[in-house]
Amino acid sequence: MKDNLVQSLSRGIDILRFIAESEDGRRVNEIADEIGVKPPAAYNLIRTLASRGLVEKRNSKYQLGPAIADLASSHLKRRLITSAKKSMMSLSTKFPEFSFVLSELSGREISVRLLLSTDCPSYVQEPSGMSFQFYATASGLLFQAFVDDETLETIRESSPFSEDGIKLWNSLDELEKSLLKIRKEGHAVKPFDESSLFAVAVPVFNDKRRVIAAIGASVRKKILQEKAGCDKEIIRCMKEEALKIK
Incomplete structure (x- = not known):
């Protein structure tokens, strides 16, 4: 369980970095390929980040959310x-x-x-x-x-x-x-x-x-x-x- 939590955190950070490197955001499939998981797993991670305002969805893509600037x-x-x-x-x-x-x-x-x-x-x-x-x-x-x-x-x-x-x-x-x-x-x-x-x-x-x-x-x-x-x-x-x- 501990390893899973650490891995989830690591993947969450990778998602934020990957999104930050884009000009207009990333799609779920792109994020899944980048971090090496299936789209449903990537979506769950993205949803967790979005619940904290770290990412947000705009025009079918995910971009950094207001919490990052905060x-x-x-x-x-x-x-x-x-x-x-x-x-x-x-x-x-x-x-x-x-x-x-x-x-x-x-x-x-x-x-x-x-x-x-x-x-x-x-x-x-x-x-x-x-x-x-x-x-x-x-x-x-x-x-x-x-x-x-x-x-x-x-x-x-x-x-x-x-x-x-x-x-x-x-x-x-x-x-x-x-x-x-x-x-x-x-x-x-x-x-x-x-x-x-x-x-x-x-x-x-x-x-x-x-x-x-x-x-x-x-x-x-x-x-x-x-x-x-x-x-x-x-x-x-x-x-x-x-x-x-x-």
């Missing part, structure tokens, strides 16, 4: 989280007065994935249910500045400027000028003077130069005023650390 995405996200934790700890060591966050676009909102607070500087938290606004935060403005046009359109649909942004900005034109400045400078600073916090965010890009996350930092302005040049220094260091996150 597994790859989960691996990349975990690698991103692990890498970001190291960078945030490094930044916290240099700038202990600051709190740090890592945020991502998740559907139609900005989700905070990591939090390193001054209250607990030795531990990077992975909070749940914590999110940022698009128009009132440095990270929200940063994402609007660097995402592609299609994603920006989705953001504006879920959080309309006429409802959420007009309260903070005099006009959409004023917001767009701020986003242009963010793109030129490579970082976003929370622009509202009435806030008691200095908040800044820098982008994390993938190999294709698409923004995949944002590192944010915040500190009370009173503390910042006591350290001349600290704002420029932390922005420089954050950009350096963002390049290390993959």
Whole structure:
């Protein structure tokens, strides 16, 4: 029984590899010939893989299913989280007065994935249910500045400027000028003077130069005023650390 289970797993992997090597999928008979079994046996293996979303049938052929992409995405996200934790700890060591966050676009909102607070500087938290606004935060403005046009359109649909942004900005034109400045400078600073916090965010890009996350930092302005040049220094260091996150 044990050997059969191992053999089934091995054949399942061979099926996935064989399908992955094709342009438009494989038929049951092709798969059966490739792995050296009869079509009914191949079909049972394929059906098992399909039940887990690893393969799916399209136009009478079997192709890789969505679970394959989900597994790859989960691996990349975990690698991103692990890498970001190291960078945030490094930044916290240099700038202990600051709190740090890592945020991502998740559907139609900005989700905070990591939090390193001054209250607990030795531990990077992975909070749940914590999110940022698009128009009132440095990270929200940063994402609007660097995402592609299609994603920006989705953001504006879920959080309309006429409802959420007009309260903070005099006009959409004023917001767009701020986003242009963010793109030129490579970082976003929370622009509202009435806030008691200095908040800044820098982008994390993938190999294709698409923004995949944002590192944010915040500190009370009173503390910042006591350290001349600290704002420029932390922005420089954050950009350096963002390049290390993959």
